[in-house]
Amino acid sequence: MTAVAETLDYDEVLDHFDPVLGLEVHVELNTKTKMFCGCANVFGGEPNTHVCPTCLGLPGALPVMNARGIESAIRIGLALNCEIAPWCRFARKNYFYPDMPKNFQTSQYDEPIAFNGYLDVVLDDGEVVRVGIERAHMEEDTGKSLHVGGATGRIHGAEHSLLDYNRAGVPLIEIVTKPIEGMGHRAPEVARAYVTALRELMLALGVSDVRMDQGSMRCDANVSLMPKGATEFGTRTETKNVNSLRSVERAVRYEMTRQAAVLRGGGSITQETRHFQEADGTTSSGRPKETSEDYRYFPEPDLVPIAPSREWVEELSGTLPELPWQRRKRVQQEWGLTDEETRDLFNTGAADLVAATVDAGASVSEARSWWVQYLTQQANTREVELPELPITPAQLARVIELIGEGTLTHKLAREVVQGVLAGEGDPDQVIADRGLEVVSDDSALLAAVDEALAAQPDVVDKIKGGKVQAAGAIVGAVMKATKGQADAKRVRELVLERCQ
Amino acid sequence: MSVIKQTAAELAARIHSGELSSVDVTQAHLERISKVDEQLNAFRHVDADGALEAAAKVDADIAAGKPPASPLAGVPLGLKDVLTTQGVPTTCGSKTLEGWLPPYDATVTRRLREAGVPILGKTNMDEFAMGSSTENSAYGPTRNPWDTSRIPGGSGGGSSAALAAFEAPLAIGTDTGGSIRQPGAVTGTVGVKPTYGGVSRYGLVAFSSSLDQAGPCARTVLDAALLHEVIAGHDPLDSTSIDAPVPPVVEAAKQGANGDLTGVKVGVVTQFTGEGYQRGVLDSFQAAVEQLRALGADVVEISCPSFDYALPAYYLIAPSECSSNLARFDAMRYGLRIGDDGDRSAEEVMSLSREAGFGPEVKRRIMIGTYALSSGYYDAYYGSAQQVRTLITRDFAAAYEQVDVLVSPTTPTTAFRIGERVDDPMAMYLADLCTIPANLAGNAAMSVPSGLADDDGLPVGLQIMAPTLADDRMYRVAAAYEAARGPVLDQIPEL
């Protein structure tokens, strides 16, 4: 058992230190086949059924590069504003580990295919931060091990392990940032925003599923602190196993407070790998390494160099879709949104849904307000992503249409939406079943209005005396009496007519 | 003449005409193996059933009037135990792969099968092709049929001994630093290292990936050429395979056999003579050069100064690559596993298994390679060796601007005695002195018998080298020389 590490209060951390981050994100490409052989690249499957001599590392087998994998790498590089290497190679990273069939990983080392770029990241308040990209390089994934015996199914205490190589050789792109400095208290937020932006970018490019829960996007966070005013970076730790966007932020924040406590207590930071614990948001030390790693890299002799021609790179550049930040700019202009509105639209992940709702006939402002506010709250309550809510843009557009026609009040509309979310069918079905139409029959309303007026003669006097705003009290009473199914605007009109 | 003494070309002609059956020819060789191999240990594994089945298929096709699958259809062959054969043991001469049955065929194996070549079995070799004597086989040394107290060369000593002992008319070898040519030289047989990329490496268990090349071994230049054309050609499963037509080596061998080398420019590499060379080898080489001149060749001396650094460069590059290539033999997915008692960790089991599975030469090279690639030493060792490689390539390029082919002795000495150099790795490494440059540059090179040394009566080889993808040039010169010189193997003592 390791004792829980001491942490320093977050604000106090920033009184004394400047954090420096470095983020390494691994993205599994969604090519049809693996990077160096023709085995299917699919998640899961019966163990050891998507394997061949090459990805099993059988004696004599050889790798051949997947053209689509290279293309995706170049497209990612271009989208990250990187330079594309005119000539580069794969290398062998030599270390022994049972999940790696050849006991070397085929990876790019000092010759990445893309380098020196940046990604503009929008923070919650709309501020844009430019994160420098050191490199994006290609490598292959490892197999998966299952640890048997021992209490937790984890590696420590296991009696033996079982290996499945279906994932071995799946193409990975590792994207490494330049040191992210000067972010102060926003460092954890920048980390999350960066990974979020990267994820959106991969989706827009269509190169990866980027499912953090399935490991097709994985983040390692390097964190170090330097005393305020210092120019030399402190010793860093590398936190692995950070498997959700929220965890990225938590892990960075935790490491900052832990390291600060160590440093303030006169200690020093050990350069090490740490593991993020999802349950309590802390990080724990990995096993110290017996010897410093020496991966003995050398150029992979079984693969020939990659030399993308300028024509090819230009052609790929032409295949880039509208990238997230370009889209953001375009949408803001087209819909005439403020910075804040644009931020909310994209931060909630509602942009696609709003666009689809608008396409289905709704106004931008109605569609936006529903998705960004009410439905986002609903998604949060249910702990699902917005697109997973069981309501379609077309259904919402119908609700909005009914509001426009005066058939629904906003309050009623929310009830209709609740019905749709509860699986009661289309909006019209819900309205019929729940009897939710606005009461627009003047005679029925007049009865209610008269009743309310009779109950509050003092208010009637005020209105008659010219205090028109006093009518609100009567309208409220009528709405209450009709259980909200009346059109408030019409009620008001009737009240004023009666008091003339 | 008995069947087993005939050349592959002769056997093919007689099988295809229906005069002989492939089954009879294959059977004759299987009988020869069971008669003499106990003295030689040339074969690691004999696949009589597989060979006879393939032979019967060829016979059936011929009886049915179908054209032969290839010019060598029906002629049996010995396959070096470093190429995978589906369902047939492939050990690479190592304990670690004892009992392993590959689930796939090497491309060379597949091409042989498709060509109707019955595979008699797998030939012995130095463990993972590391050695020059076949003494590093975990399954005992192979002996030289010329003198069974001597080595048959290495690493492909099983293939060369099988040819010299008439156990097979054809064999496949692999050549990383001379493992086809040096065994050819010391057994009086022909051995060819094609241009790197000429023959697929898919299924060739890698020793040093950037140097390894499979090639034909035979008793005549024409037979080697015929086999060369069966196994060569582009393979999409090998990224380093050259997508270009196979050089017309059979045509060149036939053209050369007319004995005229008028207009051919031959360069004698000055670095490969003199001190350290056996007198009988040098004399034989001189005679061979005179012979080429007599055939009309224009002979000049060529200096390739960087060749002096080929041996050290090789003994850095090959071990470096091998240290990585052999990492996969870790007892996790296949191969020998030692010490798995339920208590020991995977790491401990790996170490114990590799300790037990590898012989001393393999361990030495893995450690040298590990050292040379280490961060502090990379530049001085591996990096420099790769620069030497560039220098050697440049020397070759300059030489081939002046001459068509280069010649040298294949090896500095004739076959040495078994045990003589086992404890002296550096002395052993010298056997590859002349053959290594062609591997480093990826060029073509071959060894053709140049008679017996007058000092010890053992076979000597003439090495002929040619530029990348000009393999046909050396075949022409070798065939002309062979025709003029006459056979060598007819002088081999009976076993």
Added chain:
Amino acid sequence: MPNISRDEVAHLAKLARLGVTDEELDTFAPQLDVILESVAKVSEVVGTQQDVPPTSHAVELTNVFREDEVRQGLTQEQALSGAPAAEDGRFRVPRILGEEQ
């Protein structure tokens, strides 16, 4: 530069996951020393020459790719056919001490 000690040999063996006995260390250390001394010659020749790029491949090929098309691989049975131990369709290996990298 070399002069390789017994301890260094032991370290190399460990890096290469090679068990070695004390006796082997005694034999290997002087042998490796001689070999490394001899091969160190390579740095002499290039040390004096400028503009010598390293050669990693014997043939000058680039951009050798394959199409992203699924190719028949091995069955689970074939994959596990050479395994020293297997369980539930997976390779069974002893407990692993080190961390994943």
